[in-house]
Amino acid sequence: MEKLILENFLSPGDIVMLTAAVRDLHRAYPGRFLTDVRTSCPSLWENNPHLTRLERKGRGVKTIRCHYPLIHKCNTAPYHFIHGFIEFLNEQLDLKIRPTEFKGDIHLSPAERENSSPVQELLGERRPYWIIAAGGKYDYTIKWWHRRRWQQVVDAFRDRLLFVQVGETGHYHPPLKGVLDLRGKTKLRDLIRLMHHADGVVCPVTLHMHLAAAVPLPEGRKRLRHCVVIAGGREPAHWEQYSGHHFLHTIGQLDCCATRGCWKSRTVPLGDGSPLDKPESLCRDVTPGGMPRCMDMITAERVCEFIQDSLPVNGSSRGSLNTCCTQILSQAMVSY
Amino acid sequence: MNPPLNLEPSPDFRDPRLSRGFERTCWPLCNGKAAPKPDSQDLHERRCLEFLAAFYQLTVLNKRLLTSRKAGAPPRQIKGLLEKIAAATTALEALEDRYAPIGFFGEPVMKGIRYHNIVFVRPALPKLQPKASTLSLQFAIPGLDKIPASELQGPVRIFRFGHGKVDP
16 A cells, blocks of 8 residues: 655645545545645544544655646636646646545534534524625735625625624634624634535635535535635636536636636735735736725625525515515615 | 725824814724824824724714704704715725725724724734745644643643544
């Protein structure tokens, strides 16, 4: 058996993609490899059946620092992020791994599957909910949508849909009104449990989007977990979008993303000494409202439509919700 | 394409505390504490002052509206005040928009009609980073919180962590 330690210390979303590569490595070559990992997010690997404890200095153990150079072709080549680590391992190890599922590989313990949702624990009753991640890291500000638009989305579904706001402490996650606020209260494993029971997710291109696809559905649930992604023109849709997700992008609609994702990092320089402040990493088209134009083009109304379309249809509520959305949004738009 | 946004406080900004007729009771707290001094040179503090002044203006107008209504002021006067409140709200939103690209804004805590305390979402200016590294120096250690408090005192013991499990 060949022994591999796979290393990567990038963001959690990247690590979710590595989980898919490990799964597909074992499916393509059953019994040939023993694998272990060293990553920035050990929580994502809990209960993973493909891992065997290996020591770096152990006999015959090979350590591979994993990358995904495929990203440099993502604007032109027909690949999804899920191919990134797989293609890298194919090149490094002369293999022919192929993706077997269109999602990362997150595993729940029996207790995590059986336990009620964190929302049910908090509210004392079982309620359907969506996760809302209304922000992101401070160093990639170009992914942010305006906080008032997030609020408009929440307001449009007031009394009809529970949103649970999540976000890491130290990142930009402005407080929203009318949500269950779990910002800074969910460790990664809590977030996975929360995701397990969630009906849907609305977020920018971020970890939550990857988890929406990767975290198993509760037993008996047939419909996939919805996800509305507010993406703009930064990344090509085919590189990020999962089956069944609504990926709201603007590729082809602006000069700066006329044929490809711009892959810029920031709306304006932050003065923190990061190379992301360099002109080549800055948005070329910022609106007077302070948003990248591509993000500005995605209206709260449009996001609401996609969420609305994802909700179960049950007779009268659909019509009345649409009316409610329209009324609240028209009021909100007046001041925006 | 638009020119780069100006993220410096406006040169026209005047601290209301320096104006005649300043109403001390309408001036809000800043993150639960006294506001920075009017002559502060710190960029972050000057941005905070801009927001405090905008909320102050709203409180002053709300107070006047309440007083006018109680006194049975004519509709024309009430209408004028409502228009001023609408303009002050628009100005506040424009201020929020200006700083939206860096995620800076003040979230008010109300006391009645008064904007009592403004909590700023971005607590300080971004810190200068060391030279970019491809490695994360900080990462989660699952299981750390499961170590009993009693084990955190006394002689040093070594714990090994892996895959979310703690190996004593």
